[in-house]
Amino acid sequence: MVESLQMLAMGFSVATSVENLLAAFIGAILGILVGAMPGIGSLAGCALLLPITFKFNPVTAIIMLGAIYYSNMFGGAYSAILLNVPGDSPAIMTALDGYPLARKGRAGKALLTSNVSSFVGGVIGMVILVFLGPALARLGLKFGPSEMAALMLVAMTSVSWLVGENPVKGVIATCLGMMIATMGVDGITGNVRYDFGNIYLLGGINFIPLVIGFIGLAQVFELAENRFSVAEPIQEKFSILGGLLTRHDIRRITPPVLKSSFLGTFVGFLPGAGATTASFLGYAIQKKFGKNEEELGTGAIEGLAAAEAANNAAAAGAFGPLLSLGIPGSGTTAVLLGGLMMWGLNPGPMLFASEPEFAWGLIASLFISNLIALLVAMISIPWMAKVIRVPVGVMIPSIITICFVGAYATTNSMYGVVIMVIGGVLGYLFQKNDYPVAPLLLAYVLSSSLEINVRRALVISKGSVSIFFERPISLVLMLVFFTLILAPVIRGILSRARKQRP
């Protein structure tokens, strides 16, 4: 404990050198910008900037990339809240409550809630990283195929709270999402599925352009359709003070932020889970078990806080396995891992011991960039929030441009744009016919991981499903899963039985 603090202090002395502070500052600003631009996201942002940093000193380089990765989670919320175009996949959950809030004229409050929750989530994640990093990373290793499959099942249950009023339509959307996820080359056998003879489909459907289309572009169609019936743009007075959270607000968001922060950090530690799963789980748990003054999905700050705190905590947690074991916990940390090797470091179980300056400098710089990101974000809120006052006639072409640029950026080709446009048309048809979109996206994200892990687990168990019930962690997760899906059924039976009694 004391030793960790000493090392952290040493890390701060590394991270607060002028060039490293500058690197963190530039990284934080770039990260917010990159995150706010849909489609680029932290993965692409880091991958694009990585080659440039090869010429840097490794500590400075990782501080900059860490700051980008980190503050990207702040920026991702902006376009989700203001335009209903999630900048990256964790922001899908942010859009669910953030955009309705903004439409209600509380954009400033939504942005501030999201930033404060991100900040707190990040700080909690980092504190856990400092004290329990290596231990949690070792615990994360216990999550093998059967445990991951069970975790994905639990996450999948959140589909049921997103289906909306018509369960049949929700199930159809879910199945469609799962089917889209199976397209391309199967990760287990290398067989090709649903490629329809098209060379591009061999790689499957990219998720981010699909999200941008389904949510962002679809919304443009709707805006265009209702442009005469939409009321005058909301006149909210924007100032830092006006958007401030009241004591009541803070009381509302504290429980979800704390719950999500711990949950998110832990999910971040699991190899291969990451911020997206964390924000889904955080939101789902808040929906199921949290106290919400307004219903989630209609613009409740609780939902926004739960999602944002979880994804930032997971971003911090993902550094645990990376630094203490050399194992990437997410796509972005995998890119950072490549960078570590290029800078001449050897990521692995010895990194903390052999390169303490580097490891602790990075952790310390995460605290600093978290703070910088919060400050930059808060200062920009009054300007950002003005976006909502832009008239529909200007808004439509702007969002379309953002959607196209974002979709192009994800694949660096027209393929992303094609997916985005098809997604947009489908998304519009979904909305018109009251099919919920969120279950489709959720099913897409979770089902490929679920499929691969179930298949791996079954190879290990020689085809016996008992593997999901014999191992303690997966057993607990399976019990949670069955409780979640059976509870409403049993409750239904009980209440019917009670009614029948005279």
Next chain:
Amino acid sequence: MNKICLVTAVMTALTLSVADVSAQSGGFALSRNVEFVVSSKAGGNSDMFSRTIADIITQNKWANQPIVIRNQEEGNGQVSRRNVASSKTPDESLLCLSSGDLTVMVTLGGLSIEDFRPIAIMGADKHLVLAGKDGKYKTLKDAIEAAKKGEQVTIGGTPGDELTVLNMMLEELDLVDKFDFVSLASSAETVTALLGGHIDLGMGKPAAAREYVKSGDIVALAALSTSRFSPPFDQAPTLSELGYKNVEFPLYRGIVGPKAMSDAALSYWDNTMKQVAESAAWKEYLDKVLLAADYKNAAQTLEEYRLVEKRALEAKKK
């Protein structure tokens, strides 16, 4: 006249492959930016490999035009391969193609090595059989005996080159289909699964395993090569030391150009890559990423890649 000179130059390079090639072949000059395509994302192994080569060429001014790296991942990399194969600027198009990529390309279908002109193999990765330090099997012999007795032995690895070399090894050990193969997406996943004790054995390459072998978390049980690896893997015996024939299926990291590339351009690239392979900077890179220096010129690369393709087609038929 010029042509004859070039042909002679190519022949000389192919047959002798000695000579200091400071004089560029036949006065060939690039006429536009070189597009060096990588079919995976920036920051990955292939990307670093290609960028290092481009850097060395640029720093030594071996090319009269800039070399631009382009990452094109769509269609599982197949789109980039098709685009290079049918490039409209064949003399200035390069593709980073490992033997693993080639196997994937052939398995997916529609393209063959005959659609390209192989230029060079710049390095090779060989395989190790790994186990976790608390794993069930302390030596490969233990695992072999267990499998012969009908015990379940799970082994993880990637479905490309690692599965191929695993099958070659199992054939030699007379254990075909006796190990349960758990398909994993990357060497990092194999290491993770070994550390967590989810699989008994893993196929791996030196770079991904080095730190864990050094720290003692992972043990190398066998080297799939004709000789032992350098430290920290020098404890792992080759198969011949265990009483079997040696098995190896190196993952070659190479470069190819489009089929329409002119002879003059091919010979220019052949020479340039040879210079890169002989440079100190390249050797430093190979050491850093633990690749074996296994340079092969254009003719040898064509031969090797034809063999890889043949093997991939045979596996596909099964």
